[in-house]
Amino acid sequence: MKISLVLLTFNEIDGVRALLEKVPLDSVDEAFAVDGGSTDGTREFYARHHFRVVEQTSRGRGEAFRIAFATATGDALIFFSPDGNEDPADIPKFRPLLEQGYDMVIASRMMKGARNEEDHQRFKWRKWANQAFGIMANLTWNRRPFITDTINGYRAITRNAWEQLRPDGPGYTIEYQSSIRAFKRRLYIAEFPTTEGARIGGQSKAHSIPTGLRFVKLYLRELFLGQHFNKANK
Ligand SMILES: Nc1nc2c(ncn2[C@@H]2O[C@H](COP(=O)(O)OP(=O)(O)OP(=O)(O)O)[C@@H](O)[C@H]2O)c(=O)[nH]1
Ligand SMILES: [Mg+2]
Numbered sequence: 001m002k003i004s005l006v007l008l009t010f011n012e013i014d015g016v017r018a019l020l021e022k023v024p025l026d027s028v029d030e031a032f033a034v035d036g037g038s039t040d041g042t043r044e045f046y047a048r049h050h051f052r053v054v055e056q057t058s059r060g061r062g063e064a065f066r067i068a069f070a071t072a073t074g075d076a077l078i079f080f081s082p083d084g085n086e087d088p089a090d091i092p093k094f095r096p097l098l099e100q101g102y103d104m105v106i107a108s109r110m111m112k113g114a115r116n117e118e119d120h121q122r123f124k125w126r127k128w129a130n131q132a133f134g135i136m137a138n139l140t141w142n143r144r145p146f147i148t149d150t151i152n153g154y155r156a157i158t159r160n161a162w163e164q165l166r167p168d169g170p171g172y173t174i175e176y177q178s179s180i181r182a183f184k185r186r187l188y189i190a191e192f193p194t195t196e197g198a199r200i201g202g203q204s205k206a207h208s209i210p211t212g213l214r215f216v217k218l219y220l221r222e223l224f225l226g227q228h229f230n231k232a233n234k
């Protein structure tokens with residue numbers, strides 16, 4: 001199976017500087033970055049290291065996923081965000097599950113053996129909100145075993161699944177929408193536990209309240225669309 005690795009960055013110079021050399025490139029067949037228009041030296045860093053970059057024409061992670069599928073030649077794509085939250089040592093864990101036939105593989109911050117960035121805090125607001133969205137999606141659409149982390153960006157998706165699901169969501173909703181539509185089509189999803197690290201530098205661009213509202217809107221739209229999302233996107 002041919003696997004493409006996609007790095008997603010928008011002003012992530014501290015992260016790429018610390019992590020690019022830790023990415024196990026020998027475990028994938030192709031690798032490139034999709035950049036959302038960084039102005040902090042991220043793009044220049046890639047250029048200096050002869051790492052291929054595709055520039056986005058419009059911003060947001062949703063657009064980045066779509067550009068990645070349009071650019072990559074692999075049968076499956078692994079998405080890795082080098083901001084410190086995701087451990088590059090997990091990258092080789094996706095292949096065996098994809099080769100077993102799973103349509104989507106998610107590195108879970110919520111399952112047994114995993115660690116969430118907020119686990120040391122008493123009030124895990126973001127984790128709880130993510131879990132609530134996850135439960136809503138599982139209860140509404142999932143007829144297979146419970147998926148613990150429907151939102152994490154650290155995941156692999158096969159091209160075949162992507163073409164069936166055609167996710168059209170904006171920004172940070174892209175992963176939640178991919179999971180929801182995979183539930184609707186009864187695709188096979190695997191999870192493995194991961195340890196979420198702290199952000200290395202720069203800033204988060206995902207602001208909790210507006211992002212949460214976009215998730216609610218997306219959930220309602222998916223409820224309305226039901227199984228008819230292919231037509232809606234055409
Ligand atoms: N290609 C691309 N990447 C983006 C875009 N927006 C954010 N990213 C990257 O996506 C990853 C996750 O974004 P973050 O802003 O860290 O969101 P988050 O992980 O929910 O927030 P933190 O927990 O604070 O790190 C990072 O590697 C960002 O650089 C975009 O518009 N295009
Ligand atoms: Mg992050």
